[in-house]
Amino acid sequence: MIIPDQAAILCGGLGSRLRPITDKTPKPMVPVNGVPFLEHLICQLKENGIFKFVLMTGYLGDQIQDYFGNGNKLGVQIQYSQGPAEWETGRRLHRAKDLLQDIFMLLYSDNFVQFDLKKLAKFYADKKKLLCFIVQEKSNGNIRLGEDGVVELYDKTRSAKNTGFVELGYMIASKEIFKFITDNNSSFSDVIAQLVLEHQVAGMVGGDAYHSISDPDRWKLTEKYLTPKKILLIDRDGVINHKAPKGEYIDSWDQFSFIRENIQGMKSLSNSGFSFIIISNQAGIGRKMVSEETVRSINEKMKNALEQEGIKILGIYVCPHHWEDNCFCRKPNPGLFFKATKEWLFRLDKTIFIGDDPRDCQAAYNAGCGSIYIGDKSELKDLSIDEQPCGAFNNLEAALPVLEKI
Ligand SMILES: [Mg+2]
Ligand SMILES: [Zn+2]
Numbered sequence: 001m002i003i004p005d006q007a008a009i010l011c012g013g014l015g016s017r018l019r020p021i022t023d024k025t026p027k028p029m030v031p032v033n034g035v036p037f038l039e040h041l042i043c044q045l046k047e048n049g050i051f052k053f054v055l056m057t058g059y060l061g062d063q064i065q066d067y068f069g070n071g072n073k074l075g076v077q078i079q080y081s082q083g084p085a086e087w088e089t090g091r092r093l094h095r096a097k098d099l100l101q102d103i104f105m106l107l108y109s110d111n112f113v114q115f116d117l118k119k120l121a122k123f124y125a126d127k128k129k130l131l132c133f134i135v136q137e138k139s140n141g142n143i144r145l146g147e148d149g150v151v152e153l154y155d156k157t158r159s160a161k162n163t164g165f166v167e168l169g170y171m172i173a174s175k176e177i178f179k180f181i182t183d184n185n186s187s188f189s190d191v192i193a194q195l196v197l198e199h200q201v202a203g204m205v206g207g208d209a210y211h212s213i214s215d216p217d218r219w220k221l222t223e224k225y226l227t228p229k230k231i232l233l234i235d236r237d238g239v240i241n242h243k244a245p246k247g248e249y250i251d252s253w254d255q256f257s258f259i260r261e262n263i264q265g266m267k268s269l270s271n272s273g274f275s276f277i278i279i280s281n282q283a284g285i286g287r288k289m290v291s292e293e294t295v296r297s298i299n300e301k302m303k304n305a306l307e308q309e310g311i312k313i314l315g316i317y318v319c320p321h322h323w324e325d326n327c328f329c330r331k332p333n334p335g336l337f338f339k340a341t342k343e344w345l346f347r348l349d350k351t352i353f354i355g356d357d358p359r360d361c362q363a364a365y366n367a368g369c370g371s372i373y374i375g376d377k378s379e380l381k382d383l384s385i386d387e388q389p390c391g392a393f394n395n396l397e398a399a400l401p402v403l404e405k406i
Helices: 037-047 061-068 089-099 117-127 175-180 188-197 216-225 260-271 292-308 335-344 358-367 396-403
Strands: 006-011 052-057 077-082 103-108 131-137 143-145 151-154 164-174 201-205 231-234 275-281 313-319 352-355 370-374 391-393
Touching: 006 037, 006 089, 037 052, 037 061, 037 103, 052 061, 052 089, 061 077, 077 089, 089 175, 089 188, 117 131, 117 164, 117 201, 143 164, 143 201, 151 188, 151 201, 164 175, 164 201, 175 188, 188 201, 231 335, 260 275, 260 396, 275 335, 292 313, 313 335, 335 358, 352 358, 352 396, 358 370, 370 396, 391 396
Parallel strands: 006 052, 006 103, 052 077, 131 201, 231 275, 231 352, 275 313, 352 370, 370 391
Antiparallel strands: 103 164, 131 164, 143 151
16 A cells, blocks of 8 residues: 655635735635644644645745745655646646656645545555545535445536535545646646546545635634644543443443542543543433433533532533444444534544543544553454554553643
8 A cells, every 4th residue: 555655735826715814925824823724734744644745836825935945844845836826726736747756645725634644545545546535525515426435426516416525635646647637727626527527536535524714714713623722532431430230321320430540530631731522322322221311411410520520521422322223423433523523623633532442442543533441451452453542551540641741
């Protein structure tokens, strides 16, 4: 499997919807928490192992080059392919051709999506298409996906019915796509459309929300999302409280008892400034062994008790489904993680999930975050290398040295 180590980023847009700031500043240089948006993007790619960049600049491109230079400051190599502001994206890419490797990443410079390059590269290797990108479900999108992930329809006008997905950039491309790119002043979306007609595009569905600076409201939200936060994700049964015997569920507050060492750990982490989000499977609801109302009331009492100890619980996310329902929210599926990040605007790849079941580690991997396992290492032997936690500990207090570094 080839993992690309080069990214080409389209940086030439006018950013009209961000005026007046883009009257004097090119869109990729719009500040987000004190640094240009493009810097966040370059750092994210670098964290994924990409160290070579080609910035395809246009409108006010000198400002981009003046700021980033050869990339030394960020520990990466940057080359530039400059063209006039009126050039469309297809022509910009055509101009950069000689600087690009056989397989490279291609991005727009206005979206930020949590992603794992290894997962995307594996998808690219499996699909054997010239272009693969991350897509997200959206009712009035521009993409229709076939069962096999191959893009069946690409509609840049967004007027076609039954599309269901939108494309977010974050592409892996083979240099063979240049067979479809000419020197004409046309948009890269025309190239995608042509590649789709040749069945040469596949879309990997990403469940995490994407963020963008395309208009002032989204820009503000992106700024919040990219602000570093001290949030930890944590399981309930077996971590916060003693589990019910196998096949049974905690169905009253009397049966609920805290695991003291873990609560001590949560207290220490709270003193270091962390807040918690609880993510819990409660199949007892779907199996009609405990009511949703009872679970809610127990969780409310738990939250109050924890808060009295100075432990801040931001939210409690529960999957009420039976495992036979095959829902997207029951761990090891990542649905509740995506819901939590949408509401609390934190980066999943910058946080850790603490759990006591190997499925918790799998769920964390599927969501794109790391994990800490509370329990014995020997229980993790069925997990793949990628799914392994950052560490296995007898209790949360023992895990503090790892967690406090986050
Ligand atoms: Mg558990
Ligand atoms: Zn569920």
